[in-house]
Structures are given as C-alpha cells and as structure tokens.
Amino acid sequence: MLSAYLSLSLLTLMCQLAVSLGGKVLVFPQDGSHWVNMKVLIEELHTRGHSVTVVRPVDSWYIQEVSPYYTSITIDVAAGSDEGFFRSFVSRQLQIQRHGSSFWTRLALDMEIMEKFSQVHYKTCEMVAHMLEDAGLMLALQDAGYDLLLTDPASGGGVILAHRLKLPLVFNVRWTVHGEGHFAIAPSPLSYVPVPIAKFTDRMTYAQRIRNFLMYGFRMFLYRRTVGPSYSALVTRYFGPEVDYFQLFQAADIWLMRVDFVFEFPRPTMPNVVYMGGFQCKPAKPLPQDLEDFVQSSGEHGVIIMSLGTLVGQLPSDIADEIAAVFAELPQRVIWRYTGDRPSTLGNNTLLVKWLPQNDLLGHPNVKVFVSHGGTNGIMEAIYHGVPMVGIPLVFDQADNLSRMKAKGAATVVDIGSLDRDLFLQALQAVLHEPSYRENMQKLSRLHRDQPIKPLERALFWIEFVMRHRGAAHLRTESYKMPWYSYHSLDVMMFLLAVITTFVTVFVLGVMFICTRICCKHKSKQD
Structure with missing residues (x-):
C-alpha cells in the first residue's frame, strides 16, 4: 500500500514538474494551407507540455477557434483571405495562364498576384492595428508571460506583435512578405542561386544569369512597392520613424526552413537557419x-x-x-x-x-x-x-x-x-x-x-532552445543593420580606389615634376 502511495506521489510530482517546465508560446499563423504545417508544430509543442495560444481573425478559414492543442484569441477583424477569396483568385490565375505563356502573360500573373497580396497584407495590418489599439488585450498578452512568438512570415503581423511584446521570434518559413526566405537573410549570389520564379537550376547559362538578375530586381521592386508600404506605415505609426520593419523582420532569432538540400539547390545559408524539410511527413497508416x-x-x-x-x-x-x-x-x-x-x-x-x-x-x-x-x-x-x-x-x-x-x-x-x-x-x-x-x-x-535526427525533433529542439535562452542572438548576424553600400563593401572599395588614385596621381605628378626639373637643368647647362 505504501509502495503504491509512493508511486502515485512520484507520478504526480513528475507531472507537476513537466507542467512547470513547459513554456508558453504565442502563435501568429498564416491561414490556408500554411496552417497545415504550423498545426504540426503546435500539436508537438502541446505533446511536450507547452502551453500554446493562437491568434486568429474572426473570418479564419482553417484555424479552429476551439482545439485541444491550443487556446485561441479571436480578433474581431476580417482578414479578407477566406476560402472564397482564394478560390476566386486561383480561378482567375487559371484563366490568365490558359490565355498563353508569353512574357506578357507572366507579367499579368505577377501584377495580379502582387495586387491580391497587397490587399491581404493591408487587411493583416488592420488586424494588428486593432490589437495594438486594444489596451486590455495588450496588457493581457504582456501579463501572460510568453516565452516566444512563433509565426509564419508569409504574413508580417507576427513580427510587429513580437516587437511590441519584446518576445524572441521564431519563423516557420519558406516564403516571407518579401519573397523566398533565404533571399531575406542569407547571401544569395545571383550567378548560381536561382530566383524562384525563374525556374532555373544552380547551373545557369550566361543568358539565364541575365534573366535571373533582372527577375530578382523586378520582383524586389514589386514586393517593396505593393507589400512594404502597409507594414512600414504600421511600424512608423506605433514605433516611430526610426524603426524599420525590414530590420525587425530580419532580426528573428531562428528561421525554421520548410525545405532541405535534397529539395533545395546548394546555396549559402546562415547559422540561425534550421532546415526541417519533411517535418510533417510520417510513416503511412493503414488505409480505410x-x-x-x-x-x-x-x-x-x-x-x-x-x-x-x-x-x-x-x-x-x-x-x-x-x-x-x-x-x-x-x-x-x-x-x-x-x-x-x-x-x-x-x-x-x-x-x-x-x-x-x-x-x-x-x-x-x-x-x-x-x-x-x-x-x-x-x-x-x-x-x-x-x-x-x-x-x-x-x-x-x-x-x-x-x-x-x-x-x-x-x-x-x-x-x-x-x-x-x-x-x-x-x-x-x-x-x-x-x-x-x-x-x-x-x-x-x-x-x-538519412539524418541523425528527425526534422520535427530538430525544429522542436530549436524552439525550446529559444525558450531556454530567451533568444539566439549569438547565431544572428547584425549585417542587416548595415546600409547596402556597406554590406557590399562599396564604401571600402571607393576609399581604396581613392587612395590608389591619389597615390598614382601623386606618383605621376612627382615623376613629371622631376622630369621637368631635369629637362630644365639640362637646358640651362646647354645655354
């Protein structure tokens, strides 16, 4: 009897310890198919004893308000990206593609995608502004004592919320509001790193490299013009003009990348990019x-x-x-x-x-x-x-x-x-x-x-790592704070070029002066 009592007491103590060691995670997800893989992480976090809270708009398509795995906070603002919106958008895209495969068709696709994305991100900013204006909600979020914010940066709202709450930031990412995730954080030489829309490999011809360069510039221009203004205006409104949204976004502690190098072409990466491609995959269960x-x-x-x-x-x-x-x-x-x-x-x-x-x-x-x-x-x-x-x-x-x-x-x-x-x-x-x-x-x-650790376990390790250490600043480069000309060392090259030019000029002028003096002396002797 005493043995059974001790066993029960030990089990209770272990359960209490597991709960006490569990972290608190705030999740700002992206709706639609992106929620499918975010839900995998949430369910695993719940299994490990962590408490998860999910922020969702009132018209959420995939994200259920009631779940055994998380508590939800429903914001009374429509995100405008429900099932009907996406189905009509995809239908329109199919119409454009069937019209032809010319450059102009591709351009029409890009412009329409950017226009629709602009609408979605504008609605996201409205939702985040509604949250920031709600003093009661923000106080409750601060008092909740979250250990980190987990978000899909295909939507930029989580970045702003993490900055407001001063929380470590973890991305579940492949795409961001600025395009493919690697291009926002890692060196991406366009000579062998293909821009996604180009459909090239890492072995490009000269003509392909020209197209790759032009496509990158065109895409970045579109993203900055259609998506950037909404987030920049929101950040300026609530944090002041000295705060830059793109820097907040690049300052994320860990980027959980939903691909691996079996799928991705070899390319430069960064210490805080963790590859978890296939984390949602599992052995097949018997069919119905x-x-x-x-x-x-x-x-x-x-x-x-x-x-x-x-x-x-x-x-x-x-x-x-x-x-x-x-x-x-x-x-x-x-x-x-x-x-x-x-x-x-x-x-x-x-x-x-x-x-x-x-x-x-x-x-x-x-x-x-x-x-x-x-x-x-x-x-x-x-x-x-x-x-x-x-x-x-x-x-x-x-x-x-x-x-x-x-x-x-x-x-x-x-x-x-x-x-x-x-x-x-x-x-x-x-x-x-x-x-x-x-x-x-x-x-x-x-x-x-053939990996030493399963992708899902790797992802959860790094989420819990950020919880334990309140971030991962030692893995994050500060290069994103540098001006573009400093990042590419253009200012250094200009300085060195100026030094070399000055040295050569002084040397040439000195030689010319000496030669002139010698010639003058020689002429005076002859006279």
Missing part, C-alpha cells in the same frame, strides 16, 4: 477499408493518385474531361480528389473523392505516380515515400517547386495552359514506364531520411 479494397483491386498495374491541393478541388470542365479521358485509357486504378461535377469522360477505373489521406496513400506500395499541383507539403511527402510525380503547377511557388523535381529527374511537368489529352498521356506514360523517375525519387527519399 474501402480505399484499401480499391487499391488492392489494381493488381500488378498499381494506382495513380491525383490531388491539386486544398485550393483547387475542381477544374474547368474541358480540362477535367481531358484528364479523365486519359485516366480511362490506363490499366491503373486512379484515386482523384475532385469536388466538381463528374467529368463526362470518367472511366470505371477512376474513383472521385472529396478528401484523401494523401500521406497514407503515398506510403502504400501499390501507388505508382502522384499527380500534383506542386505544393511544398505534397512534394516533401512524395520525396519521403519515394513516389515519382507528374506536376500540373497552378499558382504561387508551385512551378518553381516542380521545376526542381524535374531537374532532379523525379518528375515531369505539364503546363495547365497547354494541357490536352496527348500531353497529359505522354507525361503519365513517361513516369509509369521509365524506371529512372522512380529510381531518382527513391534516391532522394534515401538521402532525405
């Missing part, structure tokens, strides 16, 4: 019985799965009919996540579903090909399970993501603007019957899995 029966009925031919992500559940009817007709010709079984009207050419071998367990299907040995839009989450899951891809990029970073997989020999890519029955069939047949695609993807899978 109906799906398992359908997969097993494929026999030796196997299964193709198709999903174009959360934003695109349906396609224009003519494209859907073309895709369905190609599937109907194949001996494979097909599982297609599709929420639109049933395509008229759909074959008996194709199962339409409104939702599918993507990770579990990709881990099934019968799955031969993954037809995907090229979202980062789906690509990392395909790498993890070693399933080759047929890519149909739609918007945002998807074309660049798939171009990387194509460069590594693990995917073919079909342009949605020119997709027809023949092109789609050729792409599928190539991946199904050319062994190199599967071999290359399985090689990537082996490289990705």
